[in-house]
Amino acid sequence: MKKASFIQKLEGSKKEFYEISKSIIQPNIISDQKKYKILLKKYLKLEKIVSLYEKYNKKLALLQEADFILKNDSDADLKELASIEKYKILENLSSIEKESYDLIFSLSNETEETTENHRNAIVELRSGTGGDEACLFVEDILRMYTMYFKKSGWKYKIIHAQKGGIKGYKEIILDVNGKEGVYGNLKFESGVHRVQRIPKTESQGRVHTSAITVAVLPQVKDIEVNINLSDIKKETFRSSGAGGQHVNKTESAVRLTHLPSKITVECQEERSQHKNFEKAINVLRSRIYQNEKEKRLKEISIKRKSLVSTGDRSVKIRTYNYPKSRVTDHRIHKSIYDLAGFMNGNIQEMINFLKFIENKK
Numbered sequence: 272m273k274k275a276s277f278i279q280k281l282e283g284s285k286k287e288f289y290e291i292s293k294s295i296i297q298p299n300i301i302s303d304q305k306k307y308k309i310l311l312k313k314y315l316k317l318e319k320i321v322s323l324y325e326k327y328n329k330k331l332a333l334l335q336e337a338d339f340i341l342k343n344d345s346d347a348d349l350k351e352l353a354s355i356e357k358y359k360i361l362e363n364l365s366s367i368e369k370e371s372y373d374l375i376f377s378l379s380n381e382t383e384e385t386t387e388n389h390r391n392a393i394v395e396l397r398s399g400t401g402g403d404e405a406c407l408f409v410e411d412i413l414r415m416y417t418m419y420f421k422k423s424g425w426k427y428k429i430i431h432a433q434k435g436g437i438k439g440y441k442e443i444i445l446d447v448n449g450k451e452g453v454y455g456n457l458k459f460e461s462g463v464h465r466v467q468r469i470p471k472t473e474s475q476g477r478v479h480t481s482a483i484t485v486a487v488l489p490q491v492k493d494i495e496v497n498i499n500l501s502d503i504k505k506e507t508f509r510s511s512g513a514g515g516q517h518v519n520k521t522e523s524a525v526r527l528t529h530l531p532s533k534i535t536v537e538c539q540e541e542r543s544q545h546k547n548f549e550k551a552i553n554v555l556r557s558r559i560y561q562n563e564k565e566k567r568l569k570e571i572s573i574k575r576k577s578l579v580s581t582g583d584r585s586v587k588i589r590t591y592n593y594p595k596s597r598v599t600d601h602r603i604h605k606s607i608y609d610l611a612g613f614m615n616g617n618i619q620e621m622i623n624f625l626k627f628i629e630n631k632k
Contacts, residue, residue: 388455401481404436
């Protein structure tokens, strides 16, 4: 970055800092928690930039003094000291420039995607190729994630579950909530997860390959996605999951179809039809939001900065090889030789590698 452009950006940051410092204390901003948090985060980053800018100007003033002595003073000892001081100042200026540039760059890259990282998430698991074995693997991955949620201090609720033919699940949808960073961590899990192992039903000991799909969506509020109720077809039916005699007596399960987009959502985990409707609406809202976001990206031809979090469900992202006790992420060509630990929820190491690659792009 050229010096003039760099100074211009510092001046712009300083101006924005003082503007935000005035607006952030206004009652209408304080009462809006979402807007307040966004502005506060930006304020704190800008505060660091302004502090560095002040330090930078002080060093420039000292550099001018050293240059004046070197140019005008006849004392050899004093000129030598000024020369040493100038070298130190130039090193300090270079360090401040680099730190300021990094902060300015990170601030300018606070896009919709990075702010989404702090959202809660909807996680959808579905069996793919492999029949009953795929349903069993959905259950295994569900256990892996719930153990990871526990380690992370997050809470989850089952929104919808459809049992497999013998055991496991054909489909299960979770509502995952935490203090922050839920979607920012889980978004890397979207895609096809493949398993290679000997099924319990295999008498000849042959390794079979099955696959499931994982979709992770950011949770959104009703103010962000406005759904017209006249565009929704609502159907009710009897629940087929756990719940005793109740599930066979009342039509508490809800199926919602968003007619313009043809997106369908089911929820049957609650005894109350009203509660199932609320949960289904939340999932529907997240799916519509995700669809619209993907359309915008295509329309303006923006390629994501990394392939590691595209969320494309057709992309094979990971293989779980049981005979070799190995889990491999194909996006970053990273293998971990502790499949048992991974399946017990120790997946943060892999997520951290994915984060590193994404931020590096």
